[in-house]
Amino acid sequence: MNVPAAWYLVLAAVLFGIGAYGLLTRRSALIMFMCVELMLNAVNLTFVTFARTLSDIGGQASVFFVMVVAAAEVTVGLGIVVAVFRRRHSTSVDELTEMKG
Amino acid sequence: MSLTIPSIHYLALLPVLTIFGAAVVLTVLSALARRPLRPAASLAVVLAACVAVLVEGFVQWSYVADHGATTTVAHAVVLDGFAVVGTVAVALALALSALVVYDWGERARVFGAEVPVLALASSAGALLMVQANDLIVVFLGLETLSLGLYVLAGVDRHRTGSSEAALKYFLLGSFASAIFIYGVALVYGATGSTNLSSIAYFLGTNVVLRPGLLYAGGALLLVGFGFKVAAVPFHQWSPDVYQGSPTPVTGMMASIVKVGAFLALVRVLVSALGTQLDTWRPILYALVIATCVVGAVLGLAQRDVKRLLAYSSINQAGFMLLGVWTGSAAGAAGTLFYVLTYAPVVVATFAVVTLVGGVGDTRHAIDGYRGLARRQPWLGGALVVLLLSQLGAPLTVGFYAKYAVLSATLRSGGGALALVALLSAAIAAAFYLRWVMVLVAEETEDGAERVAVPRATGLAILVGVAVAVVFGVWPGPVAAWAQHATLLFLP
Amino acid sequence: MAALATLILLLPLAGALLAMSVPRRASERAVGSLTTGVVGASFVLAVAAFLVLLHHQHREFSVHLFTWISVGSLHVPASLLVDPLSITMALFVTGISALIHLYSTGYMHGERDFRKFFVYLNLFVFSMLVLVLSGTLVMTFVGWEGVGACSYWLVSYYFDRDSAASAGKKAFLYNRVGDVGLLLAMFLLFSRLHTLSYLSVFSRAGQLSPTVATLVVLALLLAATGKSAQIPLFNWLPDAMEGPTPVSALIHAATMVTAGVYLLVRMSPVLALSSSGRLTIAVIGGVTAFVAATVATAQRDIKKVLAFSTVSQIGYMVLAVGVGAYGAAIFLMVAHAFYKALLFLGAGSVIHSLHGEQDLGRMGGLARYLPLTYPTFLVAWLAIAGIPPFAGFFAKGDVLTNAYLHDKFLWALGVVTAVLTAYYMSRLFVLCFRGEERFRGVTHGADPHESPWVMTLPLVVLAVLAALGGVIDLPWAHGRSLATFLHPVLGYVAPVVGATTATQWTLAAVDVAAAVVGLAAAYSVWSSRSSDSRYEWPFLARVWHWDDAYDTVIGRPLTRVAGVAEAVVEPRVIDGAVAAVAGAARHGALGLRKAQSGFVRHYALATALGLCVVVVYLVARVG
Amino acid sequence: MIATAYAVPSILVFVTAAVLIVVGALGVLAVRNPVHAALSLILTLFGVAVAFIAQSADFLAAVQVIVYAGAIVVLFLFVIMFLGVGFSRHDHVEPLVGQRPLAALGVAVTVGGIIALLASSHWVTGATSASGSSLATGTGNVHQLGTAVFTTYLYAFEATAALLVIAVVGAVILARRERATEEAE
């Protein structure tokens, strides 16, 4: 017998929340991006948990796709971070306020 | 356990394959070619793909009209009128954008096939979204669309704003994506599937006594979509990104993203989660009001036309949301009509802005337009028509777009909502007209130079204006098409 | 008869139109004779119509010209009503007009807008004829307004003088106040009786409730006070003297200003329904007569004296109407037309000879130099003063007798007024023609010249009429007199009590005594001095501060309110609300712009908070 | 209570996973040095992998470790190194007024709300798998997953092609533009 799915779901939700909080409070683009990865992991954990409770492989398959997306995002995202860093020599998003209003 | 590959109805997949194929072809070509690919060649490939998609759309339409809506590839893809119209809209917007990009690329010294390839691939993402019948596919389409645009936003190395836009768009976009996919996960948990048909079937055959999980999932999905369509309060990326991105790319954002995201939103909300409509509607109600009003009011304070258009497009998104709010066939048809006609108009608008923006893509202060309509009556006049269409003046297609969603809203008993939306349009009229006023104003003494109108961009503008005027005078066919398309999607 | 009546009406109009369209270089002579001729012809036709009417059984002709307005139940034909009353009016209107036209050709000689003057004059006659001949209240209103407009144009004839321009405007506006009364009367009648033609109104008048009848009468009275310069709307008339003197004679003495009296008499069948209304009329008339007479005693401008005299005399007429003596009112109207026109024309002759001088202080001793003007003026003076056997004596006597029978107080007021009348007219006469010559400064030492024949001929004719006019309704000649002639068309008001012959004689004696007292007083005061503030009380000279009061109570507050409305309410309040909305949008935009801070983490926070709100809503929904 | 209801190992596994995940996540949140953050991230990723295994997602756990920890985090680290380690200045000071409390409040309420919603529907409401078979572990899991990917999720699987093309082309463009500009300068 396994622990109830609820535990994992709460764990995932908390992880999601930590990721979101990190995204909102960290100023480094890289770390914000890592927080997005945390959030995606929370999603994955949720998917897997539901897959177990529903006895459905679909949830696990979905995780597969989320991972692909995460990989693709990282590729592009880090490219952008690097591009921005090249220009501004900083990854702090707080310095990106040229456009507002 | 033998593996049975699901049957594939290739007609349904043809548009995506065509567009994505074109992207691959271009990539390969540019990789093989010793020198950067000539822009004309890229343009030719994109246009050929778009034309092909339009033809395919025609074939698909007649197929759907004869056989009704079908799904294929294990029900992950749907071939219905709604998808066909969305496909056509995306192809049209892509073709027009490509025309603009062609001229812009030459001036901005952005050579090579990268921009067309990314544009094609993004559009493929949008196509995935409009015909997706599975939340995972929607998500993948969304990501494909977005990733391409993240890069495109930052493609202009000559302006700092471009990279800022790219990073902002990217960070916020991936945040929204994470929210969206979390929503997918919760909906999956609530319904046991990510397939829209299965979800609809599950919700249709079971009474969900404890809908909390479903609600949570739906809320997260809504926020994800809300971000993509720039609904208030999830809109804040859009003015900055619109302003910073290269102008032709902004045109794509305003057109293709809206088509993809709205059609997917309608499909998810109306067809899959339709039974829970009463739950979503208050949220959408608030979203519509906030989006309409904030878009209109903030537009008033803008001196940069790209930001102005960003707020304009937020305001327009509010109207498109109206159709979603109704949750009815008429509303879906209204939203469909809206995005279908808005897309070419907004691309053409940004085409004009691209031209006026000049070589560095920097002259976007509204004062830069002073006397344009007097100096260059055709270009200025075209812009005026495009703005009037977005404003919703009669005899432009924008009027009927607004009319379509409003009548649907009133059918669903949303009198107050319709009134608020229309009043926001009246506020928005103020900033459109201020722009128009600048256009027709007397020239200043220094006499700005003429804006050159290259042929391809000119063609794009012309098409946009033609859509605005022709369907403004004679909206019947498009209206009937949109209505029919919706009937073919919602039985 | 139809053709006759139509022609009477149309001739002056044709004259106006012709005069308007003759080439600019046409001579004064041509224009003058054309316009005078058509009015003369009109007069001749009126006489013919009168004769026809006299020998006709019914003495009532309705002439339908064309349908002017017909909407639903509202039928307004352009129709004429020829009956004793209208034909009497038409007769003296055309007659006096013809004379004054003739006079004007001399008086206006050399004026810049000579032709325009005569166009207006002809138009005026046309309008006046429309007023009196009309078969419906609406057409009467047309004429009513028409004469008002002509009066406006003619008073402000010397438009480059600010006083003339203001006077014209004032005349029109005061008239307009009266017009509101006439309109309301029409509306009331139409809403109750569904007709506005005189004959139908009279035949259905019985359906009016007493309240409505009183309201109608009061509305008509308001109309009459405006047009006939009665309290409270009388003070436009003295100002109207800014117009050329023939205009004052014709419009502001003989014809137009009596239109109010005519209207009341015309509507006598309705008046008959409301005794309280009639009492109001009588009081207004009596008080006006008295007030105006007091004012006239202190005026220094010859025309102003005559103007207040006119107001006062019309007050008598209104008094007569109020006491139900319609015949007496008309009698006085006709007689007054004769002598007042004569007075004005005489005054005009004097003014003409003194190069436009109107101040009594710079006249005196003119009798010697104006051999025709002087005797004719003398006749007029005696007539208005009420000396027998001139027309004024009989006419005024008739009114006072009726007043006496009706209300002793009103009669007493009338008698006092009669004393005052004799006094101020004698004052004027003495200051103008007798005493030392004070005009040399004006004429630069030269002798004044008598006017040309075109001006003196009307004087003579009018003098004859003023002297003998009394015959049309001599008290002892009942039978073919004016009163009998008019009787069929007048609303019947039962006399309080019949007057015995002895009473009549006594009353006549009182009248004569009053006249003599006034005369003697004036002579004793004014034969030896030309100005004296003891006898020219400033309160009276300032018209009882009537204008000042209006200015303080109505004029200035209204102007201030208008100013406030224009400068404060309009931009700040009404448009201010609009501006506030616009401002709110702008301020909202500025506030919201702050949220759009450019910080990507703010944007993310907004998204998160948006999500938070949605989730909270759903939690609440689940319960 | 717990011990009576559930086998001790599964609790242990859960607690292990939870600690790994939470500590790692908080680490990402708290540490100043991005390299440390990346390492914390790995901690979380491992924790998630443990949770996967505990819930019969063996193959995914493997992929998690290989793809995430092995590729993605390495990529992060690569970029961090590429950009230089000492770039993160003053990250402990929050310049945006109210950002942290509001973020904390918003996130807490949201997560709390979501948990409440999940709890209200007893954590799961969906239909069980149409096949009715419970999830296999080990090779069976891989087989099942493969079958799903090539049947139900075939289209999604194909669609990832587009995604990856975009990612690759995008990365290339971002990199190449860099070079082109440098050359131009």
Next chain:
Amino acid sequence: MHSSWYLAALLVVPLLGALGALLAARTRDGAYRVAVGASIVELALTLVVAFLYDPHVAGAHTLDFATRHVLAAPFGLAYDVGLDGISLLLVVLTSLVLCLALLGARDRRREPAFVAWLLVLTACTMGSFLAQDGLEFFVFFELTLVPSYFIVAEWGGAERARAALKFFVYTFTGSAALLVGLIYLAVAHQNQVGGPLTFAFGALAATTLSHGTAVWLFVAFAVAFAVKSPIWPLHTWSPLAYAEAPTGGSIELSALLAKLGSYGLLRVAVGLVPLALVDVRPVVLTLAVVGILYGSLVACATPDLKRLVAYSSLAQMGFITLGVMSGSAIATEGALLLMFNHGVITAGFFLLIGFVERRRASYQIRDLAGLQGPAPVLAALFTVVMMASIGLPGLSGFVSEYLILIGTFTTHAWWAAFATLGVLASAAYLLWAFQRVFHGRAQGPNEHLEDARRAERWVMVPVVVLVVALGVFPQPVLNRIAPSVHQLVAHEIAAVRP
């Protein structure tokens, strides 16, 4: 029943004229000539139509030249035109005002766009008056904003930008409610009777509504029309727009576009939801009376002639509103007649002010004085127009005002009684203004002011002729419009009856 092609021609001729004007822009004065030609054709055509119009097409049916073609079934959009007595005068007015505006815009004859906009505006206005379908009406109604906006924005005075923007946004806001109301009504109608969505006036008028709904709909409609008319207190865009617009634009705005408001109030608000009148009538009547008095009051104090005419128009529109809302056929006919007369009169005013402005480059009252001396003809023409506006019998203004007041008095005596004070007020502000401008002694540049030129006199001829003719012989016109008005009022009375 006559062919509907006449009406189609009425819509197309100005558009062709606009096109021709743009094409002829190269040649000197070409655009202007084409435009004048088109306007003359349009006027001739209008007169033919007005002459042919048969008020008794089929029994009680008073709609002539009618046709209906559905253009976009899902939207319920149809081309549905027809002419009845209610539109008749306004259609004529549209063509007439076009001619006058063109003639008043002679100094703009080098600007093809200006005349083209005028022609387009005419087509839109014509469409609104001919439309027998709510949505079609709305499209045309709303469309008039665009050309008027450009006319003010491009050729207006110093504050044209603000004026044009305010005008547009104000009226656009107003029509928002109108559109919502129309759609609501059409949907309600469809829900009741089924079938395709339709906005045909005839159909919509037959919708059964609850009392409350009717009131809300009426308010929604009335707001749009009150802004357009304008009805107090939604008028504040008008003085600014009238004053800032060029002469041709002021003429179009005040003489024509204002009538769209009162026409809409009658045709759409009263015509479609008469049930609401039970509750809203006192309110609207009161607003009308307030407008009459307030407009007159402000007109007294306003410092320039164009604003004066604007406030005078506010008062006059108050009279029209009074007539439209009175529930009396007499007053309604009077209101229709006043719409026409006021159009002619204001056009006359703005033309004359344009003449003065051309000479003195100002229409501020304080800059002008004693003009009658050097320019007697100008003064005379102004006098005629002014007297017509004051309501001097024998001129056109009187007949209409009289009908309105007497008709309203039979149904709503108190309001009519107060409105009658407006008769007094109009005389006050106009005469005072006339005195300040034309009377007194001319000095400085006013002293040698040129009198009306031959061309200018000819421009004023139609105004004067109409002012006199309709004052003396209004009956032929009244006869033609009566059946439709009676039909409408009967419908209204039947609906209001408990």
